[in-house]
Amino acid sequence: MIIELHLLQSFPVSNLNRDDVGQPKTATFGGHVRGRISSQSLKRAARVLFQKDGLERYGLDPAEIGTRTKRLVSAAAGILRDKNGRPEVEAAGVAEAGIRALGFGLDERRKDQRLTQYLLFVGSTAAALLADYCERDWDRLAADAAARAKAAGRKKATDGEENDEAEKKQSKVKPDKQTVDEARRILDAGRVVDVALFGRMIADNKDFNVDAASQVAHAISTHAVANEYDYYTAVDDLQPEDQSGADMIGTVDFNAACYYRYANLDLDQLAKNLKGDTDLISRATQAWLNVFIDAIPSGKQNSMAALTPPESLLAVVRDRGAWNLANAFLRPVDEANLMVASTRAMFGHFGRLRDFYGDADLRAVAAASVTADVDGLPEREVVATRDDMVSRVLAATKA
Known part of the structure; x- marks a missing residue:
């Protein structure tokens, strides 16, 4: 059984995940440059949340979280x-x-x-x-x-x-x-949730490798982007009044983009990694769902505070297979309201795949949007809140 999570998340001025020269990471997709946040960056943000709020918010004991x-x-x-x-x-x-x-x-x-x-x-x-x-x-x-x-x-x-x-x-x-x-x-690592989720590879000690139960895609912007830069200066607070000029000059690169994020969780692999402990598997699944909704990379947050949550969410529980919906944005969204247009594109693409391939493998679908109408899905699959979405997904895994 597999859980899929599809998120649309718009970040204002930000540099959440930078490359070797300090610019926001990018990728060419559909012939256009897109903003990109690496899967490694997103997984680290998730692991940091486990360590920070695991017991209080996600129901995990500190002994169940790795280092x-x-x-x-x-x-x-x-x-x-x-x-x-x-x-x-x-x-x-x-x-x-x-x-x-x-x-x-x-x-x-x-x-x-x-x-x-x-x-x-x-x-x-x-x-x-x-x-x-x-x-x-x-x-x-x-x-x-x-x-x-x-x-x-x-x-x-x-x-x-x-x-x-x-x-x-x-x-x-x-x-x-x-x-x-x-x-x-x-x-x-039989009781270590984040090792079970994200796996472990030790190149020359393969006996200790753990196959990841969760796959995480690089997030890409639903539209074309162009990186920009902020020119800044800083002045010495104790500088004499008769002197002028800056004591520090520099630039910080940034962009602003609406990202499509995708991750999935193989519950059979999770059960194998956690040695069949049903209570721990259940808590790990709930923690995974919540932490991937909450996870935001930390890059340049002190100077940009790009702390915006996802606005359109789609969760799918299926018996087999997986659908990354990135091709919904193969042609970049170019409308003024990026979130509304991206939401329409994501749900529309999901519906077309569903019509073509069928939905016999789908156990449950739960969709929601803070910003846009959820078009093309049956009303029974639309939920009102994040908690409703998590509850519906967890119920489907036990059905």
Whole structure:
């Protein structure tokens, strides 16, 4: 079973998701330049909401929300130091030896920070579990840490190519089955909702990968856009009155656009990821629905405050298949009232697909708009409020 969420959201002056030169991201679609917000940006905005309001607003316990970090070693070392009373330097060395023993490398370019080689998406208890593993196997890991420190000292003294190659070979170890089981326990995400939703990929430790239950499209503007820029100046408040001129001059890029957003949730994959826990699956589904309605990227919000909610919403529950409705805007909307015209285009395209492909796979449809009339859908499928929409979707998943 799959839930689809289609949203139309108009942002005023904004730069929610910028590229490498600071401009709002764009994409060419239907032969025209469109505003774009990447799927990564939208998923991060969703994860931040889980972390910020998970328990209070979305019904999730903090232990059910994950963390994406390269600093698992330092977090575990802090626990060994603060809670277990281990000396700081030893705790850091043993925590590093522990993560290496589990089969994970460290970023050799930033050795002083003891960062893992890549970001790890883990549950909130991972650092404590790693610290527990290090404490239980302290003597062996301490010996490994001392041997590595000694080898590093020899390398520094000789600075030879052979030692460089030896260090690379030492950077990762292949753990035995018992240690793999320990790593699996530390990285277990069976009760971590955002890992279950958005997945986890560890390139050289595929046993710990999690297939995402949710797919998120890049949001694109329903119309053509042209990025603009704001020229600004700043004046020193204590500047003498007999002096003039700005003390800072610069530009900030922005655009203004109405975006089509699409995401779906595969409930069968979610159930697999959360090990069939029906209560957690239900809360995760409700949280996903609400958080994707609420999620807004944080880019340049302090200076632009583009905090506008979606105005037209369509939710679909289906037994199989999926329809991204972006092609409703293959020809860019060019009417003055972008939201009304975009709403008409989205619902119209959905209706045409429904007529052509049939609706045998559709369990429920719920549509609403703050701004425009919902044309082309049966009256029974139009809801009055966001809460009505969420309730109807959740009821359909249990039918």
